[in-house]
Amino acid sequence: MITDPKTAPPREVDTRVSHARRWDGRGWGFVVKLALMALVNAFGVMAIWSAYLQRSWAVLGLMLVLVVAADWVYFTKRAVPLKYILPGLSFLVLFQLFTIGYTGYVAMTNYGTGHNGTQQQAVDALLIQSEQKVEGSPSYPLTIVEQGDELGFAIVDEGVVKVGTAEDPLQPAPDATVEDGRATAVPGWEVVDRGTLMSDAALQNEVLALRVPISEDADDGSVRTREGTTGQVYHSTLEWDPAAQTMTDTTTGVVYSATDEGLFVAEDGTALAVGWRVFVGFENFTKAFTDDTYSGPLLKITAWTFVFAFFSVVTSFLMGLVMALIYNDPRVRARRVLRMLFILPYAFPAFLSALLWKGMLSANPDYGIVNKLFFFDARIDWLNDPFLAKVSLIAVNLWLSYPYWFLVCTGALQSLPDDVLEAARIDGAGRWRTWRAITMPLLLVSTAPLLIASFAFNFNNFTLVYMLTGGGPRFTDTSATLGATDILISMVYQISGVSGGRADFGLASALSIVIFVIIGGISALMFRRTRKLEEV
Numbered sequence: 001m002i003t004d005p006k007t008a009p010p011r012e013v014d015t016r017v018s019h020a021r022r023w024d025g026r027g028w029g030f031v032v033k034l035a036l037m038a039l040v041n042a043f044g045v046m047a048i049w050s051a052y053l054q055r056s057w058a059v060l061g062l063m064l065v066l067v068v069a070a071d072w073v074y075f076t077k078r079a080v081p082l083k084y085i086l087p088g089l090s091f092l093v094l095f096q097l098f099t100i101g102y103t104g105y106v107a108m109t110n111y112g113t114g115h116n117g118t119q120q121q122a123v124d125a126l127l128i129q130s131e132q133k134v135e136g137s138p139s140y141p142l143t144i145v146e147q148g149d150e151l152g153f154a155i156v157d158e159g160v161v162k163v164g165t166a167e168d169p170l171q172p173a174p175d176a177t178v179e180d181g182r183a184t185a186v187p188g189w190e191v192v193d194r195g196t197l198m199s200d201a202a203l204q205n206e207v208l209a210l211r212v213p214i215s216e217d218a219d220d221g222s223v224r225t226r227e228g229t230t231g232q233v234y235h236s237t238l239e240w241d242p243a244a245q246t247m248t249d250t251t252t253g254v255v256y257s258a259t260d261e262g263l264f265v266a267e268d269g270t271a272l273a274v275g276w277r278v279f280v281g282f283e284n285f286t287k288a289f290t291d292d293t294y295s296g297p298l299l300k301i302t303a304w305t306f307v308f309a310f311f312s313v314v315t316s317f318l319m320g321l322v323m324a325l326i327y328n329d330p331r332v333r334a335r336r337v338l339r340m341l342f343i344l345p346y347a348f349p350a351f352l353s354a355l356l357w358k359g360m361l362s363a364n365p366d367y368g369i370v371n372k373l374f375f376f377d378a379r380i381d382w383l384n385d386p387f388l389a390k391v392s393l394i395a396v397n398l399w400l401s402y403p404y405w406f407l408v409c410t411g412a413l414q415s416l417p418d419d420v421l422e423a424a425r426i427d428g429a430g431r432w433r434t435w436r437a438i439t440m441p442l443l444l445v446s447t448a449p450l451l452i453a454s455f456a457f458n459f460n461n462f463t464l465v466y467m468l469t470g471g472g473p474r475f476t477d478t479s480a481t482l483g484a485t486d487i488l489i490s491m492v493y494q495i496s497g498v499s500g501g502r503a504d505f506g507l508a509s510a511l512s513i514v515i516f517v518i519i520g521g522i523s524a525l526m527f528r529r530t531r532k533l534e535e536v
Helices: 028-053 057-074 080-107 119-129 194-199 201-209 283-290 292-327 335-342 350-360 369-374 386-414 418-426 431-459 462-468 488-496 505-535
Strands: 131-133 140-147 150-157 160-164 177-179 182-185 222-225 230-236 238-241 246-249 255-258
Touching: 028 057, 057 080, 080 505, 119 131, 119 230, 119 238, 131 222, 140 182, 140 222, 140 230, 150 182, 150 222, 194 201, 201 222, 283 292, 283 505, 292 335, 292 386, 292 431, 292 488, 335 386, 350 369, 350 386, 350 462, 386 431, 386 462, 418 431, 431 505, 462 488, 488 505
Parallel strands: none
Antiparallel strands: 131 230, 140 150, 150 160, 177 182, 222 230, 238 246, 246 255
16 A cells, blocks of 8 residues: 555664764764864974974974865865775875975985085084183182083073073073072072082083073083083184174184085185085085995995895895705605795894804804814804905895795795696696796796895895894095995995995985985886786
């Protein structure tokens, strides 16, 4: 029976309708989404504010775009696919594209030791470094104060207490307490007593190195102390002229002019120690190939990097394949136990294994077990001879890497189609013909991409080189701290100055770009070549 909807009685509303439906579709799911987006916006605003304080405009713009895009995507009923794609795209932009872009930017600057900041920061640093005590300046009663982890000075100047830190110039502290002409309490600060200062050597060094500016103008000098109880005014012997872009040494009269290289240079060619970061274009890329300090080692290191990566992949793959063929034979007993034993080198952390081998390959007879057991206690200097150090690297990498290929090749052999192998035997193909025409091509189909990835990994195998040889033995024909077993990535590490010495981040970034191009080009070429294997 059909009821006229106009005359039909109203339907009963189910009182058990879900809470989400009573919110017109905006239930707990919407609340969770709102909370998550609030968290995303909070982190985004924090990153934007931090970028603003650091004057990192590129980071600020990128974070602003990502936050706005996230809000638009997740609070609109459109762009449904983007709701799933945006997180991955954001991580790709932040951790891949931005990193590559920033590395490219640094590669086109002179960023490094002596060129770390802006010109104004360089000026301030030079003014501070050239400070000398002003003759005839008064001595101020001084109290050491701290606020959290930050130290400061509280001085008494004509009865007025002034407090400041290395970042904040001296400012009056009207509510401070003065006893016997010295500040004994400063609101918001904790006074460091004399006993604490005398018993803490690290605190003493920090106090002696502290400079508190008198005012916002760096030319006014700063207050320093030599014993922690009195402060004197120190004034810079350099004078900065922003209009002429010059620094003048007031004691000698020498004028240092700003140059395009980010340095203050005098007419006789001498330069002040601190410079600033400037854009140099492709100078770092050409410097690596034209500067005598790096050009010779670069060619040797590049050639060795290719040799190391190639032989590391070939030897470990062949070793793993042979072991897989042996222990894939059902006639071998206790195969599971033996397989477990053979993969143990792969289970240990690589850096610990490298350190262990470093000790075993030592020429010292007390713990150089390789020489003692296999070479009749001969003093073979495996790690300090250029050729033997390279052989040692490849051998140790073979020991570390072949278990991986043993596992990969075992799985690949066990996944080969039995019907194809059976058909080959029926057609009269022998073992060698079956291996050459069927088994090996099918094996390469599954392992070729991994071989390419392994080549790229060994091309940048920093851990083994750093832990086993440290890049040594060192080259004797260059002043750079580079050696015979350095590969390109360890060369970048040495040039970056992370391990100590002078840092050249611009040149290190340029070489990183070169490595990226080499690896990307080889990988693209080899992946195109491996497509032909799929025709099998």
